[in-house]
Amino acid sequence: MGRAVVVGVDGSASSDEALEWAAADARRRGLGLRLVHVCEQSLLGPEAADYCAQTLQAARERAGRLAGDGVQVTTGMPSGKVIDAFVGESVTADCVVLGSRGLGGFKGLLIGSVSVGVAGHAACPVVIVRGSAGARHGRVVVGDDGSPCAGVALAYAAEQARARGVPLQVTYAWQMPVTPSHPVAYSAMLDRSSERELRAAAERLAAWRETYPDVEILGEQVIGHPAEALIKAGQQADLAVVGTRGLGGFASALLGSVSRTVLHQATCPVAIVRPRPEQA
Known part of the structure; x- marks a missing residue:
């Protein structure tokens, strides 16, 4: 077996x-x-x-x-x-x-x-x-930040969505930096940076749709803290999936701040996914 x-x-x-x-x-x-x-x-x-x-x-x-x-x-x-x-x-x-x-x-x-x-x-x-495992919303949600851990989490989430016959929602969230004292030049730089990030997220989404053609993959791009976005999305999901550590995590941390926050506050079952040795 x-x-x-x-x-x-x-x-x-x-x-x-x-x-x-x-x-x-x-x-x-x-x-x-x-x-x-x-x-x-x-x-x-x-x-x-x-x-x-x-x-x-x-x-x-x-x-x-x-x-x-x-x-x-x-x-x-x-x-x-x-x-x-x-x-x-x-x-x-x-x-x-x-x-x-x-x-x-x-x-x-x-x-x-x-x-x-x-x-x-x-x-x-x-x-x-946490809570009744019998609740049904017909959706699996996974967080994306472009990190290797997020990619492994998405593979597990896609398998779960396929087995359930439900859509997979990929949530990408970013936070707006504090505006400095010279907002005009900074605003233009911020716009360019945001365009690059959103374009990269859209390209990852397109690649995943090719990799998992039998899974309906929906994209969600929101402004806000990634943990808050996932917790909110999880309110209408059967499962929330998150990697152990994203791009902003310290290498020595066992759980990143986003995964820890989602684990403690989400109202649906939460899957914490770490790359296996062969995936690292």
């Missing part, structure tokens, strides 16, 4: 939503489904093994109902640290799917530390599911 959709299960309502999303994704894309429950024995005490096995079995039964007979379902129950376990799974996974907050999360937080940690270190796309 090839790469599978790996989903974290822990018995929480958030992980149930993640399992629903992962089962539908595996079914649509013809992939296997792997359920992973990390058994933290040091926290659960001597009855940990029985509790973990029961949690995983309950998820296995639910996955079978959700995914159907055509999806091969496997399970794993590693011990140790949760983030390390899922980062390890990510090496051979198609993607890792997590709920926004598990049993150990603080209720006031929109995104739990496990979700952020895995998204920042995983070798494959990480999908964080």
Whole structure:
């Protein structure tokens, strides 16, 4: 079997939503489904093994109902640290799917530390599911800034749009610089720069339409912060896809400011995509 959709299960309502999303994704894309429950024995005490096995079995039964007979379902129950376990799974996974907050999360937080940690270190796309996975808007949205990470994110977004049979909206956003004390000359320079950026974005869009002729690709160009544009677009999308780091990011940063902001504030499921070693 090839790469599978790996989903974290822990018995929480958030992980149930993640399992629903992962089962539908595996079914649509013809992939296997792997359920992973990390058994933290040091926290659960001597009855940990029985509790973990029961949690995983309950998820296995639910996955079978959700995914159907055509999806091969496997399970794993590693011990140790949760983030390390899922980062390890990510090496051979198609993607890792997590709920926004598990049993150990603080209720006031929109995104739990496990979700952020895995998204920042995983070798494959990480999908964080918040809210009902059953909501349908009929669109996938992806951010574009011309960076290599954005190109890899678009490839994943196109695959998702193709599997769902929905359009892919490519959102390109730019911010207007502060006008200096000599606005006339600066305005002309700004206009030329904006024309170059918009032309480059349009050329990328045309190239992607040639690469993915079976996907309807829509272009959106807006003035504003890229994260805000993606969060707004995500309000009418089934999935928002963003690269781990754009052109403005520091090479040492695990998650760029845009991907981190979208992850924390988007109302739809968010896929954080990092280039695999063979894509780097």
